[in-house]
Amino acid sequence: xxxxxxxxxxLIVQKGGISIINCAYENTAFDYFPWYQQFPGKGPALLIxxxxxxxxxxEGRFTISFNKSAKQFSLHIMDSQPGDSATYFCAxxxxxxxPTFGRGTSxxxxx
Amino acid sequence: xxxxIQSPRHEVTEMGQEVTLRxxxxxxxDYLFWYRQTMMRGLELLIYFNNNVxxxxxxxxxxxxxxxxxxxSFSTLKIQPSEPRDxxxxxxxxxLSGAKYGYxxxxxxxxxxx
Numbered sequence: 001x002x003x004x005x006x007x008x009x010x011l012i013v014q015k016g017g018i019s020i021i022n023c024a025y026e027n028t029a030f031d032y033f034p035w036y037q038q039f040p041g042k043g044p045a046l047l048i049x050x051x052x053x054x055x056x057x058x059e060g061r062f063t064i065s066f067n068k069s070a071k072q073f074s075l076h077i078m079d080s081q082p083g084d085s086a087t088y089f090c091a092x093x094x095x096x097x098x099p100t101f102g103r104g105t106s107x108x109x110x111x
Numbered sequence: 112x113x114x115x116i117q118s119p120r121h122e123v124t125e126m127g128q129e130v131t132l133r134x135x136x137x138x139x140x141d142y143l144f145w146y147r148q149t150m151m152r153g154l155e156l157l158i159y160f161n162n163n164v165x166x167x168x169x170x171x172x173x174x175x176x177x178x179x180x181x182x183x184s185f186s187t188l189k190i191q192p193s194e195p196r197d198x199x200x201x202x203x204x205x206x207l208s209g210a211k212y213g214y215x216x217x218x219x220x221x222x223x224x225x
Contacts, residue, residue, distance in 0.1 A: 098144075
């Protein structure tokens with residue numbers, strides 16, 4: 001059973017555009033929602049995370065939007081740059097903090 | 112900080128052979144995780160340790176897979192015998208106090224079984 005559904009599977013954006021990746025979860029016990037960024041040949045790295053007591057968190061060009069009632073959250077990358085080209089994973093975790101990962105989104109930002 | 116160190120980076124082996132993947136976690140981290148990444152299944156948690164003790168190995172696919180953590184600075188994932196369907200990238204990750212503040216992943220071992 002896929003507890004965290006991520007879409008789209010792949011995304012192509014022009015430089016300067018907005019990249020949007022969406023995730024939905026099922027388990028209402030989840031209370032921590034991190035995003036990971038993975039470059040080719042590297043392991044995933046924690047990018048940004050949010051808790052359900054806030055609806056939005058922003059760090060530089062990266063913003064997480066969270067909708068608790070809909071059990072959905074999304075990553076927005078503003079002014080997307082070619083260096084942002086990577087695979088992005090959303091995740092969700094509960095009390096143990098062991099995350100359940102989404103399937104990943106391959107982002108390509110064209111110059 | 113050298114981060115999580117995995118070896119080898121690449122491994123090509125013949126079906127039926129034993130494969131051992133190695134991991135050195137970040138010093139002071141008390142959790143260690145082994146993940147497998149494939150296109151078909153994404154990131155799968157295989158097993159994790161807390162203070163060198165295996166906590167949950169329910170993700171280990173078969174008895175052919177085994178993992179050990181003899182001390183706080185070293186862990187191994189062994190596949191014996193290996194099969195072509197084991198081909199994947201295997202990641203080790205470590206963290207402090209569970210994964211509350213996120214994991215630190217190693218760069219992975221790309222395993223190819225021919």
